[in-house]
Amino acid sequence: MEATYTQVRQGTIPPVVAARWALWTFVIVNLMIVEVLFLSAGTGQNGVLTVAKFFGLHAAVLMLFQLLLVARLPWLDRRIGMDRLTVWHRWVGFTLLWTILSHAALVVLGFARLGHTSMTKTFFSLADVPASLLGMCAAAVVVVVAVVSARYVRQRLRYEVWHGLHLLLYVALGLAFVHQLQETTTFSSSAPAKIYWWALWLFAFGALVTGRFVMPVWRNVHHRFEVAAVVLESDNVVSVHVTGRHLDRLPARAGQFCIWRFPGHNHWWLANPFSLSAAPDGRTLRLTAKAVGSTSAGLRHLPVGSRAFVEGPYGAFTSVHRTRSGALLIAGGVGITPIRALLEEESAGDVVVLYRVRSENDAVLVDEVRDLVADRGGRLHLLTGPRGEGASPFEPDSLRALVPDVTERDVYVCGPPTMTSAVLSTLRRLEVPQRQVHAERFGLA
Template identity: 35%
Template sequence: MNTELLPALAADSRAADAARGTIEARHRRRLFHADLLVTVAWASVAAAVALWLADGGATVFSTLAGSFTALGIVAGLAGMDLVLLMLLLAARIPFINQTVGHDRALDFHRKLGKPSLYLLLAHGVLIAFGYGMAEGLDPVSEAVSLWVLVPDMCLAYISMALFIAVVITSLVAVRRRFPYEFWYAVHLLTYAAVATSLPHQFSVGGLFAEGTWQRWYWLAACFATGAALLHYRVLEPVIATFRHQLTVSRVVTVAPGVVSIEMHGLNLNELAGTGGRFFIWRFLARGLWWHPHPFSLSAEPLQFDAAGRGLLRITVRNLGKGSAQLAGLKPGTKVALEGPYGIFSTAARSRDNVVMIGAGIGITPLRALLESTPFTPGQATVILRGRSEQELYLGDEILDLARRRGATLFHLTGARSGRHADSWLPDHATDAGHRLTDYVPGIADADVYVCGPAAWARNVLMDARAAGVKEDQLHYERFDW
């Protein structure tokens, strides 16, 4: 062996060990943070009920009417706590976003919708029964009496109606019937529902009386939630927009119905390493400024100088009226920016080896991920899927990156027929009995990034699981609403 090579080989080995240690430490930290979030969420519900009991709530159980009332109060406390958790999950808080990902946070947000509504409905019904039994009235008469005679109670009824409207419009079967903008406008009623629910909690029945721990708990919880929403949903995007001062430089046709939008701006060095993560873009042109677009970068920001001045790029496909209009953007159009969001990036890595699988426009985020994610030659495999070579968008750029970085690249083209509906491969590969392991034999010990149409991606993930890939090694993020 050439002894002159030994120091270089030792340095490479130390660098590889350090990179592996960093990946493992980051993965363990993310799992710990996920467990911490679950613990805090459950603890918040328990704390809400425990504080009420500590402030004398248990004494209400002394009679049958009191028991109904007490159960109603418990249901209301738990339901309201879940509503605040829902708002925090939708607030795009970096700690939550970087731990579970944007799409999973919103998935948990949606899953809490029905339980919170059921608890709030139970709160109203049980309270009506409890108060009615104590006053000798039926529940309906008691509900009417509360509406007419009790201050702030009418706001509670309005709040319930708003919660019901939000949950119903959030159902997949319902929201798919309306454009995104209509659903989004209705969803904003959540904030009105929370605002109208608060007054009766502090004014009716002395529940959160002055000097009680409950009062301080709920004041702190409501203030913290409101502050998080204001900061991360409003202030941060405004600050990012002014800080980066993005302006459209040009729009380049990549393929029929597909364009790359290049933008120049300031401090783009702060966005480096975000390959795979997505931003929400608003192009400040007539008819477009109000429409948010969730797109990933298709290339790492290109810096011109140390001040971070440079270019960044997204690649979009005509999938509807909103995205179709982007092909006509004029140079000089200002751009508002939110993000980056999600963990479809190197931050989610848990293994040395990495596999990237993309189809259609989902290939373009993989181009940026391939450019930014760390690996040594031979540790990365890229699989691009399309009906033809023309649908392998940015394929030439990806080929050049794969050659320079030492990644294995597969182009899988061809049609997929109905007889292979559960396959993500082209017909000729499926007929030959090919599976994911034929392209990546060691995939069970790799992180797998999948980006493409939802039904196709589900088939890829199913094949990966069958190959022994664990859930924490699978990275697929939805940008849909």
């Protein structure tokens, strides 16, 4: 940790800033290329169709940018974090929806004006043209996915149902690709346009296939993960120790999480994210899970020796982002898991841990946390009490009373969404610089 801290002090660009710049540069360079291609291709058959083309080209770029955001490329994920990338993916997704709808509406309007017919008639005659029909089908799939991703609907759907419907976007991508290929305005408008669009599609698809398929499959074949032990931590919390071959070569860090599948025990489509609850030691990985639904509740019955399929490690909740020598680690409930792992990386001295639980009995892994804090000469405050009753320990005055030099520390927060939001709001009010604040929300979608 000290090494990272020293690097930052010496003026190196923080990793998150470097990654943001890289992404912005990618977006701006591609938009500039698309503007040049658009201008050099000349106008369409009328003004409306020219604007429609403009929206169509931008929809294609946005769609490919979407793939990069969810490709789980380690370089981006470790710097920005999957949670933040997913939030951006959501916003770009809705922008894409409106861009596609504008493109579609303008195409119909443009051709209606050209043929002096109604928009309805034009719509049905366009549906007879294969290239347009493919585009319409792609747009329809995007609309369905956008509807199920709207907050109101999303909150009422099971994660697996929503995820299954979301995967339809790959069908939309395929349709959109062929639509773009058959359209005369993009791939075939000029030789540079052809080279550019082929390169962009190959790059985006290559990134997606590598990050989502090749790397996880290769890692699982290489490491052959299996359950080494299952330990009950409390009535409703269990730790699963997973071992495998060459685990010293798995680039995992304390604070990260993996997406776990236990084939043979759970349905193959059930994959759940759990943080590493101990720093990886090159021999085992450990997750500690609270029973929330059927998958997490069933982990206690995992047979020792059964296979595990592990995707990851993912996440930016690590010491890579340290900027100060002192750390304040705040955990709520089972949010202690990545905090417990991060503690192992702490050097002697300046660490304070605030662990919020209803009662001492709910404080899982507390003995391990206590020992680690003691080894490092730090301070642990076990903050007990029912949620929402009495003064919150995370109000600005209470937090400052517990940790007077909070603004001088890096603050790592992990807990239930409401607690995490409350702590983040307090840190803003206390004017803790944003670059010193690191949060894991236990929620991706």
